[in-house]
Amino acid sequence: MVELADEVKAYSDVICALAEEHEEIVLLVADMTKPYFLMPMVEKLGRRFINTGVAEQNLMGISAGLATCGKRAYAHTYTPFAVLRACEQVRDDIAYTEQRVVIAGMCSGINMGTGGSTHQATEDIGILRAMPHMVIMTPADARESAKIARASYEIDHKGPIFIRLGRYPTPVVYQEDYDWEFGKGVTVREGKDLTIIATGHMVYYALEATKILEKEGIDARLIDIHTIKPIDREIIVKAAEETGAIVTAEEHNVLGGFGAAVSEVVVQECPVPVEMVGIRDLWCSVGPTEEMYEKFELTEPYVAEAARKVLKRKK
């Protein structure tokens, strides 16, 4: 039985504690208090808790206005609405103006299986990555989610921070505490034959894939890139140099997403074969979450198959 934990709850626990501690934090939701586990904060924060109702453009604009007055605004909604509907407010009012606003996006990737394409986000990395000074972080699991939540307050950064969250509990990757640093990938497993560079929930499937590969005598390194932007170029280059082949794994369209970001580094600094696991330019479907990962060929057999494929291309 796979152990699951709720990364949204883990995020919220940290944010709630931070908000109680730091007067300048303002929590905003677009009718998302309950999904984000923020109910106790409504009374605790009083005026510092703002519900815009279902009005995501206003959510982002208000957050920007608050930030110009020295507030640390945390805007909560689903990722498709944050990044698509309110894209221009995020771009013009928050990113261009370099306002320190944290945008927490739930339902990223295909984790809300039953919601269908309107409630799944498979293009957000591509869109946000193209905005200068945008920070993008995504947790592999609940433990990492808490670390990202804390980093969102602590890091020295002028501009927006996007946190890419799922919707439902996800498999636990990190059983114990571990060293985590903003902007630095985590080597989950050492290996010499190839490197799987995964982000978000795909770290779990990639980890399972390394076990399959190990049985076949393939020694795969696994790197968790929790900070998609700015990306850890050093760990990617080192992986390319030392293992000579890379598989990327993301819960996002392979066009313009995480695999593209890794590939940009690889082709510029140490060209080696790259295979990408991700959504293959398809609209997502509807179904139970666990079945969705299988349907879109994101689970461990597909990651393992990409590894075999890239090894054949390795010189």
Next chain:
Amino acid sequence: MVDNSAGAKAKIEMLEEKARELRRKVIEVLGNSTGGHYGGALSAADALSVLYFDIMKYRTDEPDWPDRDRFVLSKGHVAVVFCSALSMAGFFPYEDVLNDYNALGSPYAMHCDMTKIRGCDFSAGSLGHGLSAGVGMALAGKMDQKDYKVFVMIGDADLQEGSTYEAAMSAAHYRLDNLCCIIDRNRICVDGPTEDIMAIEPVQDKWKAFNWKIATIDGHNIGEVRDAVLNMPAGSGRPYAILANTVKGKGVSFMEDRHEWHYGKCTPEQTKAALEEIG
């Protein structure tokens, strides 16, 4: 309340002269550059005169003064009149605007940019964004128990953008009586009269329906503009809209009510004629 005092009359004359100077600067700057948004800049001049030379609290030597009143120009494409006002207020020399407007890398260009312009509280360009930012600023003022006011100027096009109504709804919900939205209702958009292109009337009723207090005035009557702003109902728990009926291109007869002058470039002869007419 109507202020009929002798002091008020002198102040109105001063503000009228400031508005004239703003209009002159709009014509000069755009004539000296690659052109721009004459019509909407000229319609906004009187309200800006009242705000920057009578009403608003600010410090030119401390643009980020936390207690200052805020101004958000949501119709950001008329930055030329806004930058002129800021220069007249003393934030930077007018010559910088005159010489650098639309130049490569200049702070002074078509749209206002808070990252580059001293005294500019928010950036704009894409329409329909400004009122939300103003709501955020007004909420911050309430949180911090400050008595600053937030003024947002929107144009007709902002009234066609749905996001403006999201912001209007939230301002009333959060009882932001420290927020004033000035509607520069010059009635002309890029393609022609708003009511032909996409009708936005009845504007007054819409804002009332959103539970705002609204004053409808002649936006070129400085006394009316000033009284309307002074009548902002602090403590009422209601946000305040001033529906300023204005004329696109006000002050230059060949531009007035002409959608062709939404954006344009005067010939040197037209610039001369416009300046002579403004006086």
